[in-house]
Amino acid sequence: MEIHISKDTEQLSNELAEWISHYIQQVLEKKERFTFVLSGGGTPKLLYSKLAEMPYKESIPWNRIHFFWGDERAVPFEDSRNNARMCFEELLEKVPVVAENIHVMRTDIDPDSSAEAYESILKTYFQDSETTFDLVLLGMGDDGHTLSLFPGTDVIHEQNAWATSFFLPAQDMYRITLTAPPVNQSACVVFLAAGSGKAETLKNVLQGERNMDLYPSQIINPENGQLHWFVDEAAASLYQSGK
Numbered sequence: 001m002e003i004h005i006s007k008d009t010e011q012l013s014n015e016l017a018e019w020i021s022h023y024i025q026q027v028l029e030k031k032e033r034f035t036f037v038l039s040g041g042g043t044p045k046l047l048y049s050k051l052a053e054m055p056y057k058e059s060i061p062w063n064r065i066h067f068f069w070g071d072e073r074a075v076p077f078e079d080s081r082n083n084a085r086m087c088f089e090e091l092l093e094k095v096p097v098v099a100e101n102i103h104v105m106r107t108d109i110d111p112d113s114s115a116e117a118y119e120s121i122l123k124t125y126f127q128d129s130e131t132t133f134d135l136v137l138l139g140m141g142d143d144g145h146t147l148s149l150f151p152g153t154d155v156i157h158e159q160n161a162w163a164t165s166f167f168l169p170a171q172d173m174y175r176i177t178l179t180a181p182p183v184n185q186s187a188c189v190v191f192l193a194a195g196s197g198k199a200e201t202l203k204n205v206l207q208g209e210r211n212m213d214l215y216p217s218q219i220i221n222p223e224n225g226q227l228h229w230f231v232d233e234a235a236a237s238l239y240q241s242g243k
């Protein structure tokens with residue numbers, strides 16, 4: 001695991017945009033397509049808007065990138081809470097992507113069918129390949145959740161399905177989410193977290209005892225891939241470097 005600490009969210013977004021751009025170029029030197037899992041939540045908005053600006057708008061080979069999502073709130077695409085919609089607004093509408101390469105988690109069908117359909121897209125994509133995505137961008141909630149793996153939920157320990165759906169009473173909505181297995185088979189996972197509200201949880205996730213039911217983010221640990229945390233100083237304020 002590698003942790004990158006930036007001064008504030010502006011610097012964090014700039015540094016991560018640069019890192020992602022460099023990583024994409026590197027991977028695309030060796031293969032034709034790049035698979036990128038986008039995250040919802042508030043923190044990546046600034047990152048996406050940076051990637052949509054120069055120089056990345058022109059330097060990244062957008063037409064060779066295939067986009068997926070880590071999780072989705074089962075609300076219509078038009079709803080401002082829809083994760084895919086946010087990603088379109090901040091990034092995908094602004095750069096030359098190929099429409100067929102964008103794989104949203106559908107919310108115009110029932111959540112179970114949507115999760116099944118997503119899993120079958122992924123299985124078709126990756127077939128028997130040992131490695132899944134080139135890059136999975138994840139957020140972490142103040143409570144330690146990532147994807148839609150919320151503390152105390154069964155989905156944290158799902159071993160078979162690659163995508164699933166369930167009702168989240170606290171938010172009165174269904175969620176559709178990737179499970180840990182396809183994420184842990186990816187080539188690289190990047191967590192992006194910012195703000196003092198995440199400081200205690202970040203410390204517990206990275207340096208506390210292992211308790212995935214309490215801190216689901218701990219379950220994410222690519223078997224043969226890289227794991228990076230990009231955080232700002234506020235989120236890292238309780239993290240003890242060098243420990």
Ligand SMILES: O=C(O)[C@H](O)[C@@H](O)[C@H](O)[C@H](O)COP(=O)(O)O
Nearest residue numbers: 040041042043139140141146147
């Ligand atoms: O749909 C969601 O809510 C997200 O996919 C979720 O997993 C998010 O990444 C975290 O909650 C962090 O969100 P913030 O960046 O807003 O803190």
